[in-house]
Amino acid sequence: MSVEFEEIAKMRENPSEDYTTPVEFSDEEGYGKYLDLHECYEKYINLKGIEKVDYITYLSLFDHLFDIPRERKNSEYRNYIRALLTYLKDFVSRVKPLQDQAQEMAAAHQEFLKVWEPGMFPGWPKETGGALTNVGAHLDLSAFSSWEELASLGLDRLKSALMALGLKCGGTLEERAQRLFSTKGQTALDKSLVAKKGANKAKATTQQRHKDIAAIEAQVYRFANIVSSTRAATIENVTRRAARAAGERRDESDEESDTSVTGDVDSDDDEVPYNPKNLPLGWDGKPIPYWLYKLHGLNISYSCEICGNFTYKGPKAFQRHFAEWRHAHGMRCLGIPNTAHFANVTQIEDALALWEKIKNQKEGERFVAENDEEYEDSQGNVVNRKTYEDLKRQGLL
Template sequence: METILEQQRRYHEEKERLMDAKTKEMLHKKSTLRDQINSDHRTRAMLDRYMDVSANLRDSYEDKDGMRRDELAAISGPNEFAEFYNRLKQIKEFHRNNNALPCVSCRFPFPCLRSSRNLVEFSDEEGYGRYLDLHDCYLKFINLKGAEKLEYIAYLSSFDQLFDIPRTGRTLNTKSRYLEMLLEYLQDYTDRVKPLLDQNELYGKVLWTLRKNGRLGIFPKETSSALTHAGAHLDLSAFSSWEELASLGLDRLKSALMALGLKCGGTLEERAQRLFSTKGKSLESLDPSLFAKNPKAKGPKKDVERNKEIGFLESQVYEYVEILGEQRQLTHENVQRKQARTGEEREEEEEEQLSESESEDEDNEIIYNPKNLPLGWDGKPIPYWLYKLHGLNINYNCEICGNYTYRGPKAFQRHFAEWRHAHGMRCLGIPNTAHFANVTQIEDAVSLWAKLKSQKALERWQPDTEEEYEDSSGNVVNKKTYEDLKRQGLL
C-alpha cells in the first residue's frame, strides 16, 4: 500500500530521473537524420511524461480530497509510534507476498527506447523524414476546377502559391477540402519530423496575427524575388523618400501594398508614393480611398465566412511551408534527380537502398570518411575529384548572414537570393537589391547604402536650381534667380 507522502516522493524522484535522461539524450551525438528524429521522439516522450507527473504532483499537493491532510495528522498525532509500526508491518507483508514484482527504478521505461530502430513510421518516398510525399495532395490539386495543370516537380515549387487557386462560389468547397488535406499532411509530417515543435503555439500565433491585422482571408501574392520570399510586409523605417522605394520594383511594391490591403495598381511612381504615405501611420488614420475594395464582401454571408475559413487555412499552410523549407528543397532536388535517371538506374537504386536498409538493421557501421567529404544522394562520401571540381574545399563566410559559412562558390553565389541573407539585410535596414551583390561584410553594406542614398539625394529633382524661367527680355534663368530679380523689380 503506497501512502500519499510516498507517492509524492516517487513523483519527485521520477521527475529527477526524467530530467537527467533528457539531458543525456540532448547531449548524445546524432550522426544521421534517423538518429536525430528518434532522439527527438524519445525526448518528446520523456517531456510528456514529465508534464503528466508534474500535474499529478500538483494535484497531490493541492489536496482537494483531504487525504494528505489526514495522513499528516495520523503520523504526527498522539499515536505516531503505533502508526509507524503498523505501516512498517504492512510494508513487510506486502513485499513478502509480492517479492517477484520489479522495483520502481526497473519500471522506468525511457532508457531502453534507444534500442528501438524506428520510433515513427515514414513512407518510402519520405526517406525517414528527409523528403515530403505530396503525391496525394498533388492529385487533389490537379483535379481542382480552374487550377493550372502542372507536373509534380513544378507543383513542389508552387504548392504554397494558394492565391492562384480561384475563390469563386462553386470552388470554395473544393478549395477548402484541398487546403484541409494539405494542412493535415503538413501537420502530421511536422509532428513526425519535428516532434519537439509546439504546434499549439504555432496555431495561436497564426490566430493572433489574423485578429491583429483584422483582414481575415486576404493574403498577399508572393513573387519569386528574395525579398518577397521572406515576407510581403515591408519595413518603411529604412526609406527616407518614395524614390528609394521605387528602386525595389513593381512586384515588391505590389506585394507590400496588398499586405496592407491598399490599392496596388498604377505606375511605379504611384505605387511608391502610395506606400510611402503610410509611413509612421496606423491603418485607421489612412484615407479610406487608399484601400482596395473587397469584392467578396458583397457576396452572400455564407461565402464571406467560408473565405475567412479558407484564409485561416492558407495562413497555417504558409507557416508550415516556412518551417519545412529545407525538406521542401531536398524533395525538389530528389525528384529532379530521379527524373533524370533511366528505368534501369531507378531499379538499381531501389535494390541498393533495400540492401543498405538490411545492412543497417544488421550492423550500424560508421562510414569511413577521413577527409570529411560531404555525403552524396546515396549517403556515402562523394569522390574527392568531384569535391575539388566544385570547389567544396573553399569556405566562404558571410557576416550579414550571422557569420554563416557556405561551402563552394555555387552555394555562396546562390545564398544572396535566399532567405537568410535577405533577412540579414532587412535587419540592417537595407534593401537587398543588385547593388549589394557579393557584399558580405556589414560595414561594407552600410557604407555602400550611405553612398547610394547620397547619390540619390544628388539625383533628386531640385526645383530651385533646375526649374527654368524666362524674363521679359527672353533670358532663361533658374527659379531662384528669377525670384531674386522679381523682388528687386528688375524684370
C-alpha cells in the first residue's frame, strides 16, 4: 500500500510526457463543446449515390444509416462508417476519458447480435430465401411411384423440395422431377446433382460482410447516442455561425444600396448612375462600399500645384502620383529632375527653392582643381594643393 502511494506521489512530482500533454481539440471542437465532423462529411458526400446534403443537415442525419439502401453499403461505405466511428470514439475518449469504451463497445455488440439474428436490425431486413439454410420444404417421395407423378406438383414445389435436399434446383419441369425422383431410396446423394457449394460460400461471405458493416453501424448508433447532447450543441453552433455569416453579407449589401446619406460630391467626377455618393467603381464595375471608401481615405482630396492643381483622391493615390507621368511632366517643365528629394513637394515655389539649395550643395561638393589636386612631398605624405603650397611657402618642405 505504502509502495503504491509512494509511486503515485513520485508520478505526481515528476509527471512523464503522457501526463503533461494536454488533450488536443481542433478549433471547431471548441475544447470538446462541439463535434468537428467535416472530414467524415467530406467522405460522406463523396459516397456513390448518396444525396448531397449540406453540413448542417449531415450533422442531424449522420446516424440515420438505416436510411441508406443496403445495396449501397459497399466497401467504400464501410470505410466511411469506420472513419465516422473512429472519430466518435476518439472524441468520446477525449471528452469523457473515464468512460470505459471497451465495455461500451462490447455491450453494443451484444445488443446488436440479439437483434441481428432475427433480422430486426434497422436497415437490414432479413433476405428472403436465405443462402445458408436450405429453406425448401421436404417432400416425402415414398408416396410417388414415378417422376411423372412428381412433375404434376409443378415447378415451384419441386424447386422447394430440391432445395431442402441441397440439390440443384434449376431446369425444366421434367429435369427437376427426374432429379428429385432419382434420389428416392438413396442414402448418399449423387455429387453431380448437389448444388455447388461455391455459390453458397460466396453468399456466406457476402452475408458475413453485411454483418460486419451492420456491426460497425451498431457501434456508430451507440456512440452517436453518447454524444447526442454535444451533437445538438454542434448543430446549434453551426447554424448560428451560418446565420451570422449570412447576416454580415446582408448588412454589407444594405450599406451599398443605402442611398439616403449624401457624402461630399465632387462635381468634376464622371456621372455614374445610382451612385449618389460618387463612390469610385470597384473591379466589378459597382461602386465600392462606403466603409472601404472611408478606410482608404478617398474622401480626402490632395491637390498639387506642380501638376497644374490636379486633385488626387486618397493618400495612396497622392503618394503614388509623385512618380507618375503628370507630376514628372510638371517637374520637367520647371527644369528640375524628378528625384526622391522632391517627394511630397507640391508647391512650385518650394520645389524651386529646394532645387537651388541642392544645386549649391552639389557645387560645394564638386571637384575644384585649384584646391583639391593632390600633391606628394619628399617623404611620401599626400596633401592637397592648398596645404602643399602653404607648407612650401613657409619653407617647411
